[in-house]
Amino acid sequence: MPTLTIDGKQITVDPGTTVIQAAESMGIFVPRYCYHPGLSIAGNCRICLVEIEKAPKLQIACNTPVADGMVVRTNGQKVEQGRQSVLEFLLINHPLDCPVCDQSGECDLQNFYMQYGLYDPRFKEQKVKKTKAVPLGPTVMLDAERCILCSRCVRFTDEITKTGELGIFNRGDQSEIGLYPGKELNNKYSGNVVDVCPVGALTDRDFRFKARVWYLSSSPSVCNGCSQGCNIDIHYVTDRPHLAGGARVMRVKPRYNAEVNQWWICDEGRYGYHFIDQGRLRKVTHRGVETTWEKALMELAGALGRVKEENRQGQIGVIPSAQLTTEELFLIRKLFVDSLGISQCDARVPEKPGTSDDFLIKADKNPNTAGAVSAGLAGSSFDTPAVRPEPFGKLRAGFVEGRRPATQDERCTAAQIIDRCLAGQINVLWVFGHDLVKLFGEQTVKKLSQELELFVFQGSNENGSSRYAHWVLPSAVYAEKDGAFTNCHGLAQKFTKAFEPLKDSRADSQILTELFERLAAVGPEQAVHPSTGPAPDLIGGSG
Amino acid sequence: MDFKQLESEADKIIGRYEEKRAAMLPLLWLVQEKFGYIPPEGEQWVGERIGVSIAHVREVVSFYTLYHTKPIGKHHIQVCTTLPCLLKGAKRVLAQLEERLGIGAGQTTPDGKVTLSTVECLCACEAAPATQINERYVGPLTPETLNQVLDHVLKTPETHDWLVDSARAELVEARANVRPSTGSGRTEFQPYVSTEGPVLSKRFRSAEGAWFDAYAADGGYQAAKQALTSTPAQVIETVLKSNLRGLGGAGFPTGKKWGFIPKDNPKPKFLVVNADEGEPGTFKDRYILERDPHALIEGMIIAAYAIGSHKAYIYIRGEYVRPAQRFAKAMEEARGKGWIGKNIQGSGFDLEIVIHRGAGAYICGEETALLTSLEGGKGFPKLKPPFPAISGLFKCPTIVNNVETLACVPPIIRNGPEWFAKLGTAKQGGTRLFSLCGHVVRPGLYEAPVAVTLKDLIFDSRYAGGVRAGKKLKAVIPGGISAKILTAEEINVAMDFDSLMAAGTMAGSAGVIVMDETTCIVQALWSASHFFKDESCGQCSPCREGTGWVFKIMDRILKGQGRPHDLDALLSVAGNMEGKTICVFADAAAWPVQSYIQKFRSEFEHHIATGRCELAVRGELVEPRTDRHPSTNSG
Structure with a gap:
């Protein structure tokens, strides 16, 4: 493996590495315009000129392979003069319209001029x-x-x-x-x-x-x-x-x-x-009338509590969403399945697969189907799509199956839950995020609204479900909460809250936690504290 | 538009190349020949045939000056306005054409008959001022001959090609001078051309070319026979010993270059002949292609054998129509005699040769730009490393040699390397074809030992015969327009690569442009900078921006709007362009700026101070129009 010296420091790198890569691995930044690590080398902008001992001319760092014993200088008068003149060339025909340019503030012409230019224009x-x-x-x-x-x-x-x-x-x-x-x-x-x-x-x-x-x-x-x-x-x-x-x-x-x-x-x-920011649910409503979280949670806890224990399994249906974080899905599982004993709880909805390609776009438009599966809320495996060969080399494999609770009825999908609602078997329906009108048609949802005893929609945005549900609980979007999604390759990725939930909306975890604290207060002995029980199976992550 | 009729021809063309995309230029030529221009449907068709997006087809169409995206006149008159022609009155030619046709450069007559454009060097400098009318070179153009030409162009029915009547019009290509021919009593036009050899010009006598029998009778193909019975290593050794150096301009030892081909690389090897002659002031390769094409073919066979190549491409500049036709004819002869194809002369060695036509871009004379162009792209020089000998054409080991270099090879093999080496200096063997143009008595092509002095080339009666009557020598560009200029006091210098380098300039392509005392150096630099601005491929920022910047300053100075700091700015910009780009084009563009100002500074200062040229009254070198080529620019 070649060992070279860059700006007085030695480094050993793989053969075939370029000078710009070797410098970068040492934390030495060489300016670049045409060089992009994801694209082929063009070598046309000439801003990455560096001095290489024994080479008569400055060389471009992006296309110069390292060699053993090579001595590189990314600064010094010759390099700085070279860079400055390249910048001058790049700027002579540039309109310098920074005040009306969107790139202003994140423009490498501005940045490099301040770092390496600072000449008087001529x-x-x-x-x-x-x-x-x-x-x-x-x-x-x-x-x-x-x-x-x-x-x-x-x-x-x-x-x-x-x-x-x-x-x-x-x-x-x-x-x-x-x-x-x-x-x-x-x-x-x-x-x-x-x-x-x-x-x-x-x-x-x-x-x-x-x-x-x-x-x-x-x-x-x-x-x-x-x-x-x-x-x-x-x-x-x-x-x-x-x-x-x-x-x-x-x-x-x-x-x-x-x-x-x-x-x-x-x-x-x-x-x-x-x-x-658009089309968000901002208020808690009950049959179209604005109410407070306090009232809503009290009433909903009461309503759930009134369902007799032996009837819960048959009479309550829950449709979670693979848009939720893994933590939230596990909470749903703990609270509705493990604690209340509800078996009709499944995130699989009859969605048509979306567009897909062999690069980044997947037909499954949910970010966390794998999380729902691992929480035992979406059958045993991905329905769509088949896991494709990873385009970017090795994956952190290791999504663990078989953690599903035994109580899960695998054949009970959202469609079956809706069927059972229509058949009068289920009279309490709790829906997370999904637009039931899109999935099952307006007539069906209208009928649900009329026939169900309790129809709760917990979601972030207005949709068909929010129009017909008895209760609408505004929840946070992913940008408003911490959590993790597990992607189609089984890679769990954490992310953090960017900003607070809009208006009255709350993170689903908060809504559920508070609901069950109240539910525990009204009686069901099975209620467990959300912090106990099975934990999300997070494998790695990059957040 | 019906492209079906082109399909079978397209299949044949595509079949010649290792990669489909390489058929880009020939397919565009095919479309343009069929329709007179390249319509959008043609770009679409070409793209589909070779699997390239239409945007990339348009990139190529817009890069080369010879492709047109709109119909042009039946007769396309291209007036060369580069320095050698400017020195001989290109401006007058253009003015006369504009007046007679009633249109400006870049325009077409209302009847659609004639399109007039200005172009950069046609490499017909011995016939300056020269034009190209459709495929044919015409020159030198006196007011009278130009009128004759126009009479024919304008009077000829559209269905009739006036060129078939060119004999009657007594217009012969490259008519550099008039000599009474012996016996016939008719006036015959012959350029001044060496015909005595010893290496390259022996068969230059006939303007109709030396064909197979004549070539064979003169000992032709003996060297190839000899080479095919020795080992490639022996051939390389012989060429090394001969001190043959690359005569395209770089002067790299040819044998050494051939030795760079890796022995253990399983990929096919390619020999590519650089016949993209474009260096202003140079016209030597055209003579070899037209008058002694078999010398080149034989050189190619030997070179291909030496480097283990079974496929050779020859890249001929697009303007060189007749040279390409002559070379193609020679190829057919050679094929018929068993010198091209499978199992050459029973030796077991195979060689295919493919002619690839350029389409108007000086940069394609740079060897890696030539390869990119051959691969179907814009003529962008390639990043090095890798070098072509390791990864060149189609990413295979490739040797690119100039026409003249290869034409030297058969005599070297035949007469031995010592014979060749002795003709030259200790480091450069042989002779060269020197192109002499500008203000000399006898512009023409002269073979001379590589160490002939510049003074002799200009003044000796064997060569150019001195500066034109009554005028004094002012300056000389010794090696094509890229070379640094020499003053009249500096011409006592040998013309080999090393001597000229020591003199602070370069031998380059051996195109010698002579300027007498009537020449305004400021205008000469204006012309050179115009050339480099027009021909920069635009890939690297210092060159793309620097050539334009230099030209704009020069243009301002010439218009009388020079400023005191302009000369310092020019020198600084030129200095900043040097050594910072992928190829040496930017350096070549910088050298004239530096040397003209260094050696004639007072003339520049005078221009800037007074806003006018003292010499413009007397000299012929006056700025041409700057109109672009018609209909080649995309939106």
Whole structure:
């Protein structure tokens, strides 16, 4: 294995490692525009020039393989002068329109100018005019004048999505990024080109002009859009209600995870966050009338308590959701199944499988079906999809089956619970999150509303269920709580609360805990404290 | 639009290449030949045939100047406005054309008959000022001959190609000078060309080319026969001993280069011939292709055998239509005589040769850009490492050699390496074809020992015969436009690679551009910077931005808007471009800036101070229009 010296420090790395990688592994940052670890090497921006002993010219760190005994300097006059001149070249035709550029504040032209530039501008000529504010498709806007032609976006559409929409046309200083005339950039991962763009050339139409990036706070999380569980950062603002109509979440960005999503997320996940601030249930209601948590929990505990113990198994149905965290699912299992003895408790609903591909998008649009399975609330295995070979190498395997409680009736799915409701066998129904109207039709849900003695909907957003349920309990979305999702490959991933639940909504765990404290007070001797009993089986995690 | 009729031809083309994508340029040529331009349906069709997205097809179409996305006139007149032609009156030619046609460069006459454009160097500098009309080179253009040409172009019915009448018009390609021919009593046009050898020019006498029988009668293919009976290592050793160096311009020892091919690599090896001659001031390879193509084929056989290659590509610049046709004809002859194909002359050695046509991009003369272009991409130089000898064409070991270099190989084998080495210096053997152009009495192509002095090339009666009547020498560019300029006092220098390097310039492609005292150096640099700005591939930021920046400053100075700090800015920008890019194009663009200003600073200062040129009144070198090529730019 070659040993080399970078900035006076020695390091031994694998053969084939490049200088930029070796430096990075020592915590030495070499500036880069075209280099992206997820894409092929282009070597065109020239900002990563370093000095290598015995080489007459500066070399680009991104394409120089390490060699034993190599001596590299990432600073010093020659390197700094080289970088500075490259920056000057990159900026001569750049419009310098930072005040109106969305990238401002997270732009590597700004950043590197402050770190490595700081020269007096001397370009006195007309800049090259190119197209500006061109929508490339539904998600991305192009400003060709800001583009430094690093080709990251072109390589992304060539190498990652293999859709090949983008190209660099013409040559010399007339070179321009763009699409074939009449075509658009509209693949399932388009938004990633905005992330890979190091400057303000490609901006996100969804985020454009919503907020300056320096107002954003960031919280690491896990996408709830499907069972892949891509790692994300939620970028939000809580103290500027005049921005984006008072919404808190401004955008979602992928967060690197070698085993799950690398640097990428799909557009469905990226732009699927609007439900966090829109269409939310804000108040506890009983038959359309606003009430308080106190009253609701008292009455619901009372109602549950009135069902005779021997009738609970047959008369109460619970439909949990694989959108909930593993902790919450275990709590549901403990409280409804283990404590109250309810067997008709199952998260499997008759959903049509969603779109999927062989990359990140999974047909199961729930982030935590595996968590529901491990809590014994969704049969014994994943219904959809079959576990595919992992695209990113080794997985932390080890999802443990067989922890299901013996009482679980495997054939009892949500559809059967609804059937039993309609047949009059079940007269208390507690639904978490699901839109029963979408799943079973409006007539059915209307009928449930009329015939059930108690119909509770506990969820975060308005939907068909919230319209017909007797009781509506507003709950927090994933961004408003701590927890973990287990993805389709069995990887459990923790995430933390970004901000507080909206208005009166509460985390499901809090709602359930308080409900059962009251239930214990009204009598059922089986009630157990939520902190005892089987624990979620969390394997690893990256939150 | 019906592409079905192109399918079988497309299949044949695709079948020539190891990878489908490599058929990009030839398929685009096929479409353009069929429809006169490349319509969107054509881009779509090409993309589908080779499995490339239409955006990438458009990238390629927009990169090369010879592809058109809109219909152009039946006659496309391309006026060369690069320095060698500018020195000889390209501006006058353009003005005359614009006046007569009533259109500007980049436009088409209202009847759709003629499109006029300006182009960078056609490499017909011996015939400057030159134009290309459709496929044919025409020059030198005096006002009279230009009118004759236009008469034919304008009067010819659209269905009739005026070029078939070119004999009647007494227009012969590359007409560098007029000599009364013996006997016929007719005026015959012949450029000045060496015909005495000893290495390269022996069969240059006939403008119609030397074909198989003549070549064989002159000892042709004896060297290949000899090589095929020795081992590849022996061939490499012979070439090493001959001190043959790469004559494309880099001067790397050819035998050493061949030795870089890994012996244990199971992948196929490729020989690629660089016939993308484009260095302004250079036209040597065109003569070899047209007049002695078998010398090149024989050189290719020997080189391929030496490096263990069974497939050779020859990349010929798109403008070189007749050279490509001549070479193709020679290939057919050689194939018929058993020198190309399976089991050559019963030796057990196989060699296929494929002609690949460029499409208008100087950068493709850079060996790795040539490979990218051959693979079906824009002419972007490749990152090194890996080097082509390890991973070149289609990621296989590849040797790229210049036409002239390979044409030297058969005589080396035949006459022995010592013979060749002795013709030259201790470090560079042989002779070279020197392209002489600009303000000399006899522009032309002269074979001379590599160590001939620049002074002799310009003034000796065997060569260019001096500076044109009554004028004094001012400056010389000794090795193509990339080379640093020399003053009249600096011409007592030998022309081999090492001597010129020691003199602070380079031998390059041996294209010698001579400027007399009427030449405005500021305008010369304007022209050079225009060339580099137009031809930068745009991949690396220092080159893409730097060439444009330099040109803009030069343009301002020439327009009388120079500022006191401009010269310092130019030198600094040029310095910042040097040594920071994937290939040496940026360095080549920087050297003229540095050397012209260094050696003629007062002239620049005068320009900036007064806002005008003292020499413009007398000199012919005046800025051309800067119109772009028609209809090649995408939106």
